[in-house]
Amino acid sequence: DIQMTQSPSSLSASVGDRVTITCRASQSIRTYLNWYQHKPGKAPDLLIYAASSLQSGVPSRFSGSGSGTDFTLTISSLQPEDFATYYCQQSDSSPYTFGQGTKLEIK
């Protein structure tokens, strides 16, 4: 199985900050990388697919980059509604594994 490792596991930031979350794959997954936002008690939301494609309806402050084994999710200016847990997921090969999550908290 491809292992996905996110860093950091948790992060404190303030409204207006620029935040970057990293996801590393244990082998190359080309650009088969998705990002999700998950708030407690709700269904996760797709933010980014194919490493850098913004899902329809997702604010442009979210962006993704990377290829091969190293990927990043950037939030350019944090808004109050962005405090959540973020997961990366590889869709290169089955099983389509997730990272362990990055919890983004208010400083």
Add this chain to the structure above:
Amino acid sequence: QVQLQESGPGLVKPSETLSLACTVSGGSISNYYWSWIRQPPGKGLEWIGYISYSGTSNCNPSLKSRVTISVDRTKNQFSLKLNSMTAADTAVYFCTRFARSYGSGSYYYYLDVWGKGTAVTVSS
């Protein structure tokens, strides 16, 4: 827009079989893949498996011998069965659409629509 709704028991006894259904509304189950994801308490997301509208399935090897995913196009539903349940299977179970798009010469797959999730506890 497409919405998904999980249904099934919230409590299952150890060694029994969990049966969950996901009803697709606002769109057809055809021409898409459909997937189950779960999240144990305090842990991250785990991919269980997917099924195509035509019935082709693929499951996580860690669960493969215990999992059956099926589709019923007449009901616009797909289902999950997980047998020999243990406490380790306690989780919130999500049904999702496993969509794809074409770009740069490849198909990209992602989970673009999710149900709200249903909590399942394994306990006697």
